Amino acid sequence: MPDSVVGSAHIAGRVRNKALKRKLCSAEEAAALIAPGASVGMSGFTGSGYPKEVPGELARRIGEAHERGQDFTVSVWTGASTAPELDGLLASADGIELRMPYQSDPVSRAKINAGAIDYLDVHLSHVAQMVWEGFFGKLDFALVEVAGVTEDGELIPSSSVGNNKTWLDLADRVILEVNGWQPEGLEGMHDVYYGTALPPHRRPIEIVAPADRIGAPYLRCDPEKIVAIVPTYGPDRNTPFKAPDVISNRIAGHVLDFLGQEVKRGRLPRGLLPLQSGVGNVTNAVLASLNDGPFRPLTAYTEVIQDGMLDLIKTGTLDVASATALSLSDSAVAAFYARLGDYRDRIVLRSQEISNHPEVVRRLGCLAMNGMIEADIYGNVNSTHIMGSKIQNGIGGSGDFARNAYVSIFVSPSVAKGGSISSIVPMASHVDHTEHDVHVLITEQGIADLRGLVPRQRAQRIISQCAHPDYRDALQDYFDRALATAPGKHTPHLLDEALSWHARYLAHGAMQPHRAPES
Amino acid sequence: MPDSVVGSAHIAGRVRNKALKRKLCSAEEAAALIAPGASVGMSGFTGSGYPKEVPGELARRIGEAHERGQDFTVSVWTGASTAPELDGLLASADGIELRMPYQSDPVSRAKINAGAIDYLDVHLSHVAQMVWEGFFGKLDFALVEVAGVTEDGELIPSSSVGNNKTWLDLADRVILEVNGWQPEGLEGMHDVYYGTALPPHRRPIEIVAPADRIGAPYLRCDPEKIVAIVPTYGPDRNTPFKAPDVISNRIAGHVLDFLGQEVKRGRLPRGLLPLQSGVGNVTNAVLASLNDGPFRPLTAYTEVIQDGMLDLIKTGTLDVASATALSLSDSAVAAFYARLGDYRDRIVLRSQEISNHPEVVRRLGCLAMNGMIEADIYGNVNSTHIMGSKIQNGIGGSGDFARNAYVSIFVSPSVAKGGSISSIVPMASHVDHTEHDVHVLITEQGIADLRGLVPRQRAQRIISQCAHPDYRDALQDYFDRALATAPGKHTPHLLDEALSWHARYLAHGAMQPHRAPES
Numbered sequence A, B: 001m002p003d004s005v006v007g008s009a010h011i012a013g014r015v016r017n018k019a020l021k022r023k024l025c026s027a028e029e030a031a032a033l034i035a036p037g038a039s040v041g042m043s044g045f046t047g048s049g050y051p052k053e054v055p056g057e058l059a060r061r062i063g064e065a066h067e068r069g070q071d072f073t074v075s076v077w078t079g080a081s082t083a084p085e086l087d088g089l090l091a092s093a094d095g096i097e098l099r100m101p102y103q104s105d106p107v108s109r110a111k112i113n114a115g116a117i118d119y120l121d122v123h124l125s126h127v128a129q130m131v132w133e134g135f136f137g138k139l140d141f142a143l144v145e146v147a148g149v150t151e152d153g154e155l156i157p158s159s160s161v162g163n164n165k166t167w168l169d170l171a172d173r174v175i176l177e178v179n180g181w182q183p184e185g186l187e188g189m190h191d192v193y194y195g196t197a198l199p200p201h202r203r204p205i206e207i208v209a210p211a212d213r214i215g216a217p218y219l220r221c222d223p224e225k226i227v228a229i230v231p232t233y234g235p236d237r238n239t240p241f242k243a244p245d246v247i248s249n250r251i252a253g254h255v256l257d258f259l260g261q262e263v264k265r266g267r268l269p270r271g272l273l274p275l276q277s278g279v280g281n282v283t284n285a286v287l288a289s290l291n292d293g294p295f296r297p298l299t300a301y302t303e304v305i306q307d308g309m310l311d312l313i314k315t316g317t318l319d320v321a322s323a324t325a326l327s328l329s330d331s332a333v334a335a336f337y338a339r340l341g342d343y344r345d346r347i348v349l350r351s352q353e354i355s356n357h358p359e360v361v362r363r364l365g366c367l368a369m370n371g372m373i374e375a376d377i378y379g380n381v382n383s384t385h386i387m388g389s390k391i392q393n394g395i396g397g398s399g400d401f402a403r404n405a406y407v408s409i410f411v412s413p414s415v416a417k418g419g420s421i422s423s424i425v426p427m428a429s430h431v432d433h434t435e436h437d438v439h440v441l442i443t444e445q446g447i448a449d450l451r452g453l454v455p456r457q458r459a460q461r462i463i464s465q466c467a468h469p470d471y472r473d474a475l476q477d478y479f480d481r482a483l484a485t486a487p488g489k490h491t492p493h494l495l496d497e498a499l500s501w502h503a504r505y506l507a508h509g510a511m512q513p514h515r516a517p518e519s
Helices: A008-012 A027-031 A054-067 A084-092 A106-113 A125-135 A164-170 A246-264 A281-290 A305-315 A330-337 A357-362 A398-404 A455-465 A468-484 A500-506 B008-012 B027-033 B054-066 B084-092 B106-113 B127-133 B162-172 B246-264 B281-290 B306-317 B330-338 B358-364 B396-403 B454-467 B469-485 B499-510
Strands: A041-044 A074-077 A097-100 A140-151 A155-157 A175-177 A226-232 A275-277 A297-300 A317-324 A347-350 A365-371 A374-376 A407-411 A440-443 A446-449 B039-042 B074-077 B095-102 B141-149 B156-158 B172-179 B227-231 B276-277 B298-301 B318-323 B346-350 B367-371 B374-376 B408-410 B440-443 B444-448
Touching: A008 A175, A008 B499, A027 A054, A027 A226, A041 A164, A054 A084, A074 A084, A074 B346, A084 A097, A084 A305, A084 B162, A097 A106, A106 B444, A140 A164, A246 A407, A246 A440, A246 A446, A275 A281, A281 A305, A281 A407, A297 A330, A297 A357, A305 A330, A317 B330, A347 B095, A374 B318, A398 A407, A446 A455, A455 A468, A455 B374, B008 B084, B008 B172, B008 B227, B027 B054, B027 B227, B027 B444, B039 B162, B039 B246, B039 B281, B084 B095, B084 B106, B095 B106, B127 B162, B141 B162, B156 B374, B246 B281, B246 B440, B276 B281, B281 B306, B281 B367, B298 B358, B306 B318, B306 B330, B358 B396, B367 B396, B396 B408, B444 B454, B454 B469
Parallel strands: A041 A074, A041 A140, A074 A097, A140 A175, A175 A226, A275 A297, A275 A365, A297 A317, A317 A347, A365 A407, A407 A440, B039 B074, B039 B141, B074 B095, B141 B172, B172 B227, B276 B298, B276 B367, B298 B318, B318 B346, B367 B408, B408 B440
Antiparallel strands: A140 A155, A440 A446, B141 B156, B440 B444
């Protein structure tokens, strides 16, 4: 990339509003405005559209303060996960007091599980409302990446919208990063709805199809509140795309079989219903397999546009996708950014309160497909906690979609850690999606369609269809004994044993009840 | 009641449509139409508006068949709970194969927990959609109580609407009970929305205030499908109103304090937001106490109108209430039915898919207040299961409201069974409302406002504010040891011990860890 392109003078040219041009400054100067104890609403959703430089400068200042023996932490609110340059650096500097509503950074995760960072794990559609309600207190700063600023001072969002509208509306002061890496051609792809309100002033959200636009292509911000604009040049996190492995492909095959059966029975139209897909390799494999499937034209109303979804658009299988963020690999983003014009009418990026809004998800009848950590034999799903105590990432938008979906599917390999962990357990060690919200479980072993089944029937189906053969007998044994001796046969459990698989894993590194010593 | 009033000839006069008059018959004749294996969608919600005679006749036929050694069961789908004349008689006759989506009958409960009745416990707002989706199979019969039939053949609903629209739309054949006990003056109080559809044909539900009417005052039914109309005369279940006890009054006091604080902090308007209140003595006590509170004018957008809510309307504290059912005591119903005209503009009875619709609950910003069986120290709530295995009633509408509420409050006495059960436990033995959906816990001990708190902070607040003093030290001890030794400090648990309180209760009849023998 030639200097003339990445140079800050060139990037500064993206600030087309004259008054705001005067706010241009360095990341160091901007970070210096943020005082200890501040709450900072940052942009960023699944590794895209997060501020690239000010968080690092802030982390450096925090580190220096700590070296001087001074306290310095901030509260970090975002859309969802960000990247090492944000969560990683701030967590490494012990600079985060409170983190919400979602994160997936390994350094942050370790500190959260060590009790050093307070972490609020919140339904992503609820965040904006809860902040507006006021019980998280005042928002001191918004720190938001944009692709540019128009002549009128409107902000062109970058590769995610997340909670940016809310942060800009509510923060006392605003710091913008104008990222020259983000193409100016993103202009016009976003739909920022300005109709949300607190009750009793709320009106219907008039989206009846994924492509519907109900807002503006720009974010608004009171120019008086903008205290710094920092030119940056840096790519999004752009997680490399992993080609689907055998297990993911088997799961994808089962998902396609299931959808095909539903179409055949007349319970889904041939073009299905708007897809929602959680982030990850398994769901990416499902998306890839849809290219070979018979379903079209597809639509998506989801959180994140991954490589797989972009491929579907390219081949014409997917008509239109609505999301709040892109989350692409390096190669996919290069191809996408090179031909943005081709996608302008087929991608809508919205605020996450709208991309995940229960009202819209329910109305559109999304087909929700989310990953999980474990499910129990009665269909309760744990999406967040390892062995009950340690948080992995967070619930994210899975609850927004699973509760309101037309069909709610959870997918996972049947075992983890080389077989020492079963994803199907007697009782989930933590519950994020209750038996009431889990319609279908799919592992590489098979499909358990739980709709219309009572708990005892669900157990039988999950054990026989989804559990790994290495664990099937032990699960069946648990269920049989529970059914014989539990005080209630609606959801029979043996409370002394229900969590023993997890306890055994913690004690011995494997859930297997009778593992022969390796010889 | 003079014979001339209760006589079937007089009641038959309520069938004003000439063609339908010819379908009049006895309950015995109507019940004879229902064959073994049939699925029957019945009216009824919290003991009101259920069919009074045909279920009993059906139970009698089933009993006779069983005596002859013949199999005879049916599937019973309703709005919610009914009464001994329906659930009680059919369960006693071993006549129920599958029951959904909610029940609270003691005979049924015992048979469900014995594994003799299959029971599907479903979010009440999801039922209609799931039946329309088609994976419960065909609905053979609708058996619906009405207050009358108009000249045009439209049906005047009685004291609940529930899922009646869906049953009438989808059933192959329809049996009506015209109940002379239900006043004809109910005409005009209902609002039956005919705009629901399957995706992708759904439109916004245009309710922006609890009083909004978006449908018709009548239920529609293809007259060709109506195979029997049975005149009946019988009161609803009408559970006697219990005067609030000391514990309920203390809980109510805390709820009022909490609401007062929220108003003072500017987080709620002076007239609050539309109230949703679960059924029960505690919530009735809260409603009663609102009459003395400073909040007005109140509104309600809820499932059920109880005595307490009617009192609020009478005193003018409550402006308008929207629900799907009445659930009144004998004395309240007499007073209410005597002066129906006074209430016509202030009560709207809707289908339960609308009274509980996530879209509307979220838009209006309901203040949800529901009872619970237990909560754990991290704020996960169990609404349905006793000691993990035995179902009590069901989740009902609590999930519809808690997930989408502006503030979601759960209330319970801190102990049950004379103190041998703590309602605050280390880990819930079943989870219906996850940590993500529980904002405030209130017992007679105090208020735990969990909003904005991470799990460790929640635990500390719940133990200190809500737990009974007899259990507080043991809970604190569990939490302290978990915090010290659990492999993750985000939600620290000791998996060997997490359910030991429940196991101890099952083994010894008390959760207390160190109860001294009674001497």
